[in-house]
Amino acid sequence: MALADASHFDRLVDFLKQKRDNVTFNDIISLAEVSAQSLQSFFQALDAKVYGELREIAQYIETMRHEIGALQVNDLKNSRIPAAGEELGAIVRATEEATHTLMECAEAVMAADASDPAAYKALVDEKMLVIFEACSFQDITGQRIAKVVETLQHIEERVSRFANVVQAKDINGFLTESERARAERKEKLLLHGPQLAGAGVDQSKVDELFA
Amino acid sequence: MAIDMSMPVLVVDDYNTMIRIIRNLLKQLGFEDVDDASDGSAALSKLRGKKYGLVISDWNMEPMTGYELLKEVRQDPGLAKTPFIMVTAESKTENVIAAKKAGVNNYIVKPFNAQTLKTKIEAVFAE
Numbered sequence A: 001m002a003l004a005d006a007s008h009f010d011r012l013v014d015f016l017k018q019k020r021d022n023v024t025f026n027d028i029i030s031l032a033e034v035s036a037q038s039l040q041s042f043f044q045a046l047d048a049k050v051y052g053e054l055r056e057i058a059q060y061i062e063t064m065r066h067e068i069g070a071l072q073v074n075d076l077k078n079s080r081i082p083a084a085g086e087e088l089g090a091i092v093r094a095t096e097e098a099t100h101t102l103m104e105c106a107e108a109v110m111a112a113d114a115s116d117p118a119a120y121k122a123l124v125d126e127k128m129l130v131i132f133e134a135c136s137f138q139d140i141t142g143q144r145i146a147k148v149v150e151t152l153q154h155i156e157e158r159v160s161r162f163a164n165v166v167q168a169k170d171i172n173g174f175l176t177e178s179e180r181a182r183a184e185r186k187e188k189l190l191l192h193g194p195q196l197a198g199a200g201v202d203q204s205k206v207d208e209l210f211a
Numbered sequence B: 001m002a003i004d005m006s007m008p009v010l011v012v013d014d015y016n017t018m019i020r021i022i023r024n025l026l027k028q029l030g031f032e033d034v035d036d037a038s039d040g041s042a043a044l045s046k047l048r049g050k051k052y053g054l055v056i057s058d059w060n061m062e063p064m065t066g067y068e069l070l071k072e073v074r075q076d077p078g079l080a081k082t083p084f085i086m087v088t089a090e091s092k093t094e095n096v097i098a099a100k101k102a103g104v105n106n107y108i109v110k111p112f113n114a115q116t117l118k119t120k121i122e123a124v125f126a127e
Helices: A006-018 A025-071 A073-111 A117-134 A137-165 A177-188 A203-210 B016-029 B040-049 B066-075 B093-102 B114-126
Strands: B009-012 B034-037 B054-057 B084-088 B106-109
Touching (some): A073 A137, A073 B016, B009 B016, B009 B040, B016 B034, B066 B093, B106 B114
Parallel strands (some): B009 B054, B054 B084
16 A cells, blocks of 8 residues: 555645745644645555454454354253263163163072972063063163264264364364373273274184284 | 182172173183172282182273283282283274283183183183
8 A cells, every 4th residue: 555645745845845945833834734635545545454454353253253152152061061961871870770680680590490490480481571671771772872962963063163164273282181191091001992893803803813 | 721610710890780790601600709899909909818810800990900900910929820811892903912912811802702701711721
């Protein structure tokens, strides 16, 4: 952007040439007026550019506010994530209870006296019914897992959208010291946990390593 | 070599259900003297207080893992020769190699069946 119109400078130069030997107070005022006129166009152009930039910043902030709002973090923090945690807790309890029931039935059958076939059959029939009932945990836990998966998808969609809008780039390192400590312990002690089907080594490959 | 079915066996796992499963499987195989511990440090205390013929341990436990327990056992002159089987869901090749280097006698990937447990115990005592 030009600082001012060249014509304004020409006027200043002409003015100073004419008044070089005899400058009065009025001349100084006139000079100030000419200078002000010269700079006016500069400030007008500057105003327009700054205004444009400020407007872009304001639009960006407005977009950010909208996108942060769209994340629905309070809903996630206060409702969805705690609910998912409760569902997972209920799944653990249900599977534990079912396993306990199944094992109790199996242990009762294994320990039963088979010398009286009729009594033995009655016991086995009774325990088999209990086993069938206990297996219903799979239906309930399946529904609970579906709710947790839905929450994860909800979070994934919002985080992905936000990351795209702000063009987020990951930074390396850990958010907290305890996060770092956990990661280092996992690394040091090779804690990988169960692998998905096909991802880890199966028993036959383990056996090859021990052959 | 015949397996002494009267030898005490120590099962180490932080899940009671898993301990119960292994205990029942061992009972089916004929082992009657089975103790349990919920992590490596509890197991180490038991091992230093009683002579066990076999340790069957999970890997992922707090505060002391099965891998740390294995290394402690192998470094302790009084326990170093105790047969040690790792029964774990940690099924990456590097886990298996690390356990083997640390001196594990055999390695079972969860989930497993009675036959696998039987075969691995027999293999350990055939060494």
